[in-house]
Amino acid sequence: MTTNRKFTLAKRPDGEPKPDDFKLVEETLPELQDGQFLVRNHYISLDPAQRGWMDDRPSYMPPIPLGDAVRASAMGRVQASKNPDFPEGQWVMGLGAIEEYSVGQSGGFTFPVDVSVAPSPTNFLSVLGAVGMTAYFGLLDDGKPQEGETVLVSGAAGAVGSLVGQIAKIKGCRTVGIAGGADKCARLVSDYGYDAAIDYRGKDVAALEAAVREAAPNGVDIIFENVGGNILDAGLNNLNEKARIIICGLISEYNSKEPVGARNIWQLIVKQATMKGFLVRDYPPRFAEGAAAMGQWVAEGKIKFDEDIDVGIENAYDAFMKLFSGSNQGKMILDVSPAD
């Protein structure tokens, strides 16, 4: 008999998630049926997108049902198995939940991973996983960066943004990153090679707009947007003609009851610009291509990435909220197997 602990959604957050929106629930797992396998989860990916799944509104996935463990990408090892395709000891990953154990079966979202190809299994939740593939395909497919162009990235010190800046540099672009606080801005330049960094803190939209203009004197050809609100508006007022705006995330909006959106879409007409929403969901068939490229750049020292790994499922709430305060240092991951 295995005791599982899971981080469940107790009620739908009203704005910013509160601790009592969630409940850590203990349960005894039933015996495995034929075809099933038991996964001991090790690493859970914490992502801004999860906030959207907690709401009861139209999205690209159904809302997380109340009482269910919070949906998450997870990585673990098969601990017991009645499925020959998933033998004991096999590392697996997939769309699971914030819980210590999960029961899987063939045809589900869980698939085997050869972790020997990467320095750490956690890399499959960061640079080689959805985060890395979002940066890679979002920038290259939708942004189509050309040498000499200027790329503006918000959330630039974040898991996706830090990679976007480095890929844009590899492609010969000038990169301007926006982040919160002097420390992060210093890291943008020293760690992620940004040509210029803008600290959004204490700046209203006019000041942000002026800061972007100064950091991007030739205008902005590509915006890779992770934040939204004033930051997006400031970027929109600095576009070059035929600019491409990739809306990857709008983290400033996820906890707000009244969305701000993009007030300066008039500039889309003026500059004949394109704004496109990006979801990595359709890209798994091309993950091999993206992971190969990212893996090579990592091996060559051209891409640096950071992982911020908190420990213990009892810390799930605090770890998740770091995404919104911006206090995480790299890809936010929760290790739910500290004793193993």
Added chain:
Amino acid sequence: MTTNRKFTLAKRPDGEPKPDDFKLVEETLPELQDGQFLVRNHYISLDPAQRGWMDDRPSYMPPIPLGDAVRASAMGRVQASKNPDFPEGQWVMGLGAIEEYSVGQSGGFTFPVDVSVAPSPTNFLSVLGAVGMTAYFGLLDDGKPQEGETVLVSGAAGAVGSLVGQIAKIKGCRTVGIAGGADKCARLVSDYGYDAAIDYRGKDVAALEAAVREAAPNGVDIIFENVGGNILDAGLNNLNEKARIIICGLISEYNSKEPVGARNIWQLIVKQATMKGFLVRDYPPRFAEGAAAMGQWVAEGKIKFDEDIDVGIENAYDAFMKLFSGSNQGKMILDVSPAD
């Protein structure tokens, strides 16, 4: 000696243009120099875009200088000429101004037009002009309508919108038009072949959203946006995956000091949708192609278009403001040559 009357910009409108933002100025035109020709303007195009040119903010054209006649597309005939390429009697059109006479020269924005190919010279300011080409290339190039898709058009009874709906029908789409008032909505169906009409008046954003959902039960694949604000937000919440949104105009915003923009751009991510600003400015090299297609559809009775022609330059302000009250019935044109 020719006396010219011109409708000049006296000061920059603060929000909605007021009569005293403009001044009708009389001037005596100087003698023609070699290479110049005198155009007797007949028809002046009145367009929402002119409102944007009155502001002193970054746009795709410089602001209209204070004291200058308001920039406009114009159509007239050469009345006197010292340029063999523009003989007396030749019809010409181009980017001119709201004035009774203009002086042109080679290499300017004015070019000759063979008016015999259309029922009326005014058609070159409507179905065969920038308005028609905006509908044609905006919908077909950026919207890429496929048979069976649903196209949502705002400002659907307007000069551009009425054409967009009919082109979309020709391409086999379901068309839903949004307009203000029962009369216009009736015309959407009876005159422009829309499958469904939505009267935006008296509806808040939730009611608009519900109305779009009812009129587009299979979701919206293309939005052709001329209005913005609540109407755009209602459309955004009804998108299908990979939807295309063409931002052609945002007339609800042009007189507002605080832009609303698009609050529901979150849906761009959810639906992996694309929002693109459209300007017809780059399309003149393809106007022959577009005008040939539109001309053929008009001749075949597949496209109906309306022109709302007011008379006399002294009525320029009232005619222009009809665009914002929505009281015009078709393409707004000012005839500045009533006596000729």
